[in-house]
Structures are given as C-alpha cells and as structure tokens.
Amino acid sequence: FIGMAAIVVSGIVLKKTALFAGGPAPFIMELPAYHLPQVSSVFKSAWDRGIAFVKKAGTIIFAACVLIWFASSYDFSLARVTEDQSILAAAGRLMTPIFAPLGWGTWRGTVATITGLIAKENVIGTFGILYGQTGEISESGNEIWQLLRNDYTAVAAYSFLIFNLLCAPCFAAIGAIHREMGDSKWTWLAISYQCGLAYCASFVVYQLGHVLFEGGPLTLGTGIAVLFICGLIFALVKKPSRQTIPTIQVIGGSK
Known part of the structure; x- marks a missing residue:
C-alpha cells in the first residue's frame, strides 16, 4: 500500500511541475493475452523463478555476505578485531549522521541499507x-x-522499513531503468528522486511518530516534518503548470 501510494502521489505532484507539464507522451507496452493459466505453465514458471533466485542467492548474495563478514572481522591492517573496530564499522560511521534524523543512525543499519x-x-x-x-x-x-530492539524503537524500525521500501532498487532493477530510459541523465534523476522520496518519507514518519507514539520532545525535526507535509498538500492541490507553446515568427511574405 505504501509503495502504491508513493507512486500515485509522485505522479500527481510531478505532473504539476514544469519538467513534466504538458500533454501525455505516448508510451506503448506490450501486454500478453489474458487467459487462464495452465497448471504445467504455473509449475514451470515457479521452477524457473526458483532456480533464478537460487542462482542469485548462491552468487551475488553469498559473495556480498562473505565480503560483509570479512569487512566486519578485520581492520585496515588486516588484523582480526571486534566488529566495532572493523573496516565496516569505520565506513558505516562515516555515513551514520546522514541517517540519524531517520531514527536509525547506527552503523549497522547504515551498512545494511547500503x-x-x-x-x-x-x-x-x-x-x-x-x-x-x-x-x-x-x-x-x-x-x-x-x-535489534536494543538499537531500534518501533517507530525507528518502521522508518527503516519505509526507507528501504522506497529507495533506489537493486542494481539489476537500476539496469532495467537505464534500458527503459535510454539516457544516463534520466536514470540518475530517477534514482535520486527515489532516494530523496524515501528519505523524506522516512524522516516524516520518524519525527512525527517519535512525538505521537513514543512521547518524544518537539524538536526542529518535528517542525521540518510538519512543513514538509504542508508543502506536499499544497503540491497536491495546486493547479498544474501551463505548457508554453513556442510561437513561430514568419519573416517575409509569400510571392
């Protein structure tokens, strides 16, 4: 539901900006014919998808887990250390302040998100x-x-889930976006928008949820979250930008 709501709200807001104003552009997507699936086709599709996931888990995911284990067990001198003194902890702490306003500013949560x-x-x-x-x-x-409960409150955990739901997808999906867009500029714009939307949504959820459900104090972050909601409501109800039609000036006359 949250993902679908983000898509609908993003479509309404972006349509009213100058970048996406104007008439709808044609977009053709081929859809297969609708029919009742055959049992054999269902099992074959499930088998193919299952094998594809096993291959993915046995290669990309396994390799990433091995790398994470190594980086969390050794320091930069390749000496065996506790995870708090590891390469991964040092790298995670560099980016921790970015996610602190979202309620899960721990280096473990930062590394997991990356x-x-x-x-x-x-x-x-x-x-x-x-x-x-x-x-x-x-x-x-x-x-x-x-x-996990020691590091995350209920609202912080919900904020973490929302961010990872709405932020840029995996590398394979990013590659698919690039193929559909056909332009690196629009690909990076789409990724930046997804990450920005995820950050703002997670920020609002934590800042307001911390006050409403956990008895947290009113802070500057609370005010920013309220202003963001007001800005979003304004963007939803405002009139769309008008498309400017270029005029053509004719020089000279007909003979």
Missing part, C-alpha cells in the same frame, strides 16, 4: 552477520530480535 542497493535480500543477511557476532546466537536466531 548493501541493500546490491540486492534487497542483503539487508537481512547483513543484519544476521553483524548482530550474530555480538553474542551467543542459537540456530533459530531468536536472540537477534532482542539485539
């Missing part, structure tokens, strides 16, 4: 590796939930 750009499944794998090294973890992994 690795999610490779594949969204990496977010779970990263948490499993990083929190799995903090203590004795049973085979079921139930202890990880308590460790």
Whole structure:
C-alpha cells in the first residue's frame, strides 16, 4: 500500500511541475493475452523463478555476505578485531549522521541499507552477520530480535522499513531503468528522486511518530516534518503548470 501510494502521489505532484507539464507522451507496452493459466505453465514458471533466485542467492548474495563478514572481522591492517573496530564499522560511521534524523543512525543499519542497493535480500543477511557476532546466537536466531530492539524503537524500525521500501532498487532493477530510459541523465534523476522520496518519507514518519507514539520532545525535526507535509498538500492541490507553446515568427511574405 505504501509503495502504491508513493507512486500515485509522485505522479500527481510531478505532473504539476514544469519538467513534466504538458500533454501525455505516448508510451506503448506490450501486454500478453489474458487467459487462464495452465497448471504445467504455473509449475514451470515457479521452477524457473526458483532456480533464478537460487542462482542469485548462491552468487551475488553469498559473495556480498562473505565480503560483509570479512569487512566486519578485520581492520585496515588486516588484523582480526571486534566488529566495532572493523573496516565496516569505520565506513558505516562515516555515513551514520546522514541517517540519524531517520531514527536509525547506527552503523549497522547504515551498512545494511547500503548493501541493500546490491540486492534487497542483503539487508537481512547483513543484519544476521553483524548482530550474530555480538553474542551467543542459537540456530533459530531468536536472540537477534532482542539485539535489534536494543538499537531500534518501533517507530525507528518502521522508518527503516519505509526507507528501504522506497529507495533506489537493486542494481539489476537500476539496469532495467537505464534500458527503459535510454539516457544516463534520466536514470540518475530517477534514482535520486527515489532516494530523496524515501528519505523524506522516512524522516516524516520518524519525527512525527517519535512525538505521537513514543512521547518524544518537539524538536526542529518535528517542525521540518510538519512543513514538509504542508508543502506536499499544497503540491497536491495546486493547479498544474501551463505548457508554453513556442510561437513561430514568419519573416517575409509569400510571392
């Protein structure tokens, strides 16, 4: 629901900007004929998709998890250290202030979000590796939930989920965007918009949720979140920008 709402709101707001104003551009997408699926086709499609995921999990996701484990176990001198002194912790702390206003300004959450750009499944794998090294973890992994509760409140966790839902997708999806756009400029514009939208939505959810549901104090972030909502409402109700039609000046007369 949140993803669909973001698409609808983005379409309404962007349509009213000068960049996307004007008549609708033709876009043709071929759709297959609708018919009742055959049981054999369903099983074949499920098998193909399952094999594709296994290949993805066995290559990209596995390689990313190995890299994360190595970076969280060694420092820059390649000495075995605790994860708080590791390469990954140092890199994560550099970007932690960016996500602090969203309620999950921990280096583990930052690293998990960055690795999610490779594949969204990496977010779970990263948490499993990083929190799995903090203590004795049973085979079921139930202890990880308590460790997560120590770093994230309910609102902060919801903010984290919203950001990773709306931000730029994995590399494969970004490649598909580039093929559809046919232009690197528009591809980067789409990625920037997705990340910006995710940041703003996550920011508003945490800042207001922290005050309303967790009894947090009113801060500058709360005021910015309220202003953002007011700006969004204004953008939704304002009249769209008019398309300017260029005039053609004719020089000379007909003979």
